[in-house]
Amino acid sequence: MAYSGWRIIREALTGNAGWRPVWRDPEPKSEYDIVIIGGGGHGLATAYYLAKEHGARSVAVLEKGYLGGGNVGRNTTIVRANYFLPGNSEFYSHSLKLWEGLEQDLNYNVMHSQRGLINLFHSDGQRDAFARRGNAMINQGDDAVLLDREGVRKHLPYLDFEQGRFPIYGGLYHPRGGTARHDAVAWGYARAADRRGVDLVQNCEVTGIDVEGGRVTGVQTTRGAIKAKKVGIVVAGRSSQVAEMAGLRLPIESHVLQAFVTEGLKPCIDQVVSFGMGHFYISQSDKGGLVFGGDLDFYASYAARGNLPRVEHVMEAAMTLMPMIGQAKVLRSWGGIMDMTPDGSPIIDRTPVEGLYLDAGWCYGGFKAVPGSGFAFAHLIAQDRPHESAARMRLDRFATGRGLMDEEGTGAQHNLH
Amino acid sequence: MRLPCPHCGERDLREFTYKGADLPLPEGPDWGPDWEAYLHLRRNPAGETRDLWYHGPCGSWLSVTRNTATHAVAESRPAREPGS
Ligand SMILES: Cc1cc2nc3c(=O)[nH]c(=O)nc-3n(C[C@H](O)[C@H](O)[C@H](O)COP(=O)(O)OP(=O)(O)OC[C@H]3O[C@@H](n4cnc5c(N)ncnc54)[C@H](O)[C@@H]3O)c2cc1C
Ligand SMILES: [Zn+2]
Numbered sequence: 001m002a003y004s005g006w007r008i009i010r011e012a013l014t015g016n017a018g019w020r021p022v023w024r025d026p027e028p029k030s031e032y033d034i035v036i037i038g039g040g041g042h043g044l045a046t047a048y049y050l051a052k053e054h055g056a057r058s059v060a061v062l063e064k065g066y067l068g069g070g071n072v073g074r075n076t077t078i079v080r081a082n083y084f085l086p087g088n089s090e091f092y093s094h095s096l097k098l099w100e101g102l103e104q105d106l107n108y109n110v111m112h113s114q115r116g117l118i119n120l121f122h123s124d125g126q127r128d129a130f131a132r133r134g135n136a137m138i139n140q141g142d143d144a145v146l147l148d149r150e151g152v153r154k155h156l157p158y159l160d161f162e163q164g165r166f167p168i169y170g171g172l173y174h175p176r177g178g179t180a181r182h183d184a185v186a187w188g189y190a191r192a193a194d195r196r197g198v199d200l201v202q203n204c205e206v207t208g209i210d211v212e213g214g215r216v217t218g219v220q221t222t223r224g225a226i227k228a229k230k231v232g233i234v235v236a237g238r239s240s241q242v243a244e245m246a247g248l249r250l251p252i253e254s255h256v257l258q259a260f261v262t263e264g265l266k267p268c269i270d271q272v273v274s275f276g277m278g279h280f281y282i283s284q285s286d287k288g289g290l291v292f293g294g295d296l297d298f299y300a301s302y303a304a305r306g307n308l309p310r311v312e313h314v315m316e317a318a319m320t321l322m323p324m325i326g327q328a329k330v331l332r333s334w335g336g337i338m339d340m341t342p343d344g345s346p347i348i349d350r351t352p353v354e355g356l357y358l359d360a361g362w363c364y365g366g367f368k369a370v371p372g373s374g375f376a377f378a379h380l381i382a383q384d385r386p387h388e389s390a391a392r393m394r395l396d397r398f399a400t401g402r403g404l405m406d407e408e409g410t411g412a413q414h415n416l417h
Numbered sequence: 418m419r420l421p422c423p424h425c426g427e428r429d430l431r432e433f434t435y436k437g438a439d440l441p442l443p444e445g446p447d448w449g450p451d452w453e454a455y456l457h458l459r460r461n462p463a464g465e466t467r468d469l470w471y472h473g474p475c476g477s478w479l480s481v482t483r484n485t486a487t488h489a490v491a492e493s494r495p496a497r498e499p500g501s
Pocket of ligand 2: 422423424425426472474475476477
């Protein structure tokens with residue numbers, strides 16, 4: 001049943017008794033044309049676009065826990081297209097365009113809010129770098145405005161403009177950047193995929209990948225063996241373990257990233273803001289909580305919880321940038337497992353095993369990529385050739401050194417991104 | 418998280434810098450699959466792993482055996498010389 005304003009009014013007048021579960025809970029079949037491993041944002045979007053764009057009729061998403069229980073429900077929800085390098089630039093630009101039509105496409109309110117994103121800079125060198133990035137964004141067809149200090153003050157009067165250690169020189173303003181409701185993105189794709197006949201199988205952990213003569217033939221799961229002609233791995237922080245089931249070793253190291261939210265407050269932070277000197281970024285959720293975070297903890301970890309030094313660092317950065325935040329109480333903090341690649345950019349590619357495809361390495365920035373990645377990965381699986389928006393997301397770029405996408409310019413090496 | 422340094426005893430995480438997986442250096446200087454594996458490919462286990470840490474206060478490089486799921490440390494010893 002489609003959602004509409006009229007439907008909400010009708011349900012309100014009839015005791016909300018008419019709402020039904022919005023996707024089925026099917027038993028896994030013994031065989032599918034295409035099996036997607038991982039029911040996070042990327043896996044669900046992939047299944048949806050396989051059905052919608054490529055007419056795939058026999059698709060299952062296998063999720064070891066519940067849909068949206070991974071990083072898609074743990075992130076700080078920032079959606080942007082402010083990348084610099086070829087490869088990332090066209091990919092995230094395409095993804096943002098998909099975001100802009102997503103709610104109509106899915107018939108689901110994902111609360112996509114293009115409230116604008118401002119990346120602050122604090123030195124002449126940083127200003128130059130951001131001016132260059134802004135030009136790259138404009139060349140890609142996206143939006144960027146270089147703000148001076150007074151321009152920033154108009155938008156963000158609450159920042160500490162007086163402090164001398166990290167003076168605010170200005171900011172790169174990306175008006176189409178913003179946030180979205182993370183859970184709703186998972187639910188919206190799940191519902192839309194289910195309605196197109198995709199089987200969403202929860203509590204179904206993949207424990208093995210069957211390969212015969214160099215070709216994938218299916219998967220082993222905690223709910224039995226499932227045959228498949230094609231298999232897509234989309235398991236974010238667990239990519240190395242699942243790929244190992246097919247004998248593959250990936251250029252990925254899993255790290256923990258923490259995030260924080262305060263108690264609910266009245267609206268006070270209108271945009272997404274990032275601090276250029278302290279690895280800190282913040283926005284306000286629609287519920288009123290200030291949602292913020294910083295850097296990785298910077299050691300390999302699967303613990304999904306971080307350590308105190310990073311907490312301290314993030315709080316210090318927050319207080320440096322906007323002392324008013326000291327009035328708010330932190331409600332919760334949590335961590336998620338990031339699939340970090342050496343250059344900090346993702347992989348959407350075939351693997352050496354025929355019929356086995358990989359979508360991984362989203363690091364700490366894969367939420368905004370959900371529509372673009374699902375679209376491109378579905379195209380790769382269905383057509384066996386990359387979509388033009390993701391042709392550079394190659395698995396072999398580390399071995400060849402060609403086409404590295406090192407946005408930070410720190411080197412394509414583990415632990416530097 | 419605290420890490421044991423063989424020289425200084427158990428110390429706070431803040432004193433250490435993570436230097437990545439502790440892997441044997443490939444033989445010979447020529448680029449090949451062994452160098453690709455050394456630089457980029459990782460077993461990345463959700464369990465016991467061995468990685469390198471630098472302890473700032475005493476300046477030593479350590480090889481630490483650690484569980485990535487629990488953060489429990491099994492062993493910490495001075496890192497070997499490259500190639501030895
Ligand atoms: C604290 C934090 C903040 C972040 N902030 C942002 C942000 O502001 N903007 C942004 O763009 N990105 C952000 N990210 C990154 C983003 O959340 C991830 O890159 C993205 O969600 C990963 O893709 P996914 O949604 O498919 O992952 P997930 O939701 O983790 O999906 C992977 C799924 O695979 C399942 N799985 C794993 N192994 C198996 C198996 N063997 N069998 C079956 N299923 C399996 C898991 O249970 C999981 O549900 C953040 C991440 C964190 C942790
Ligand atoms: Zn020491």
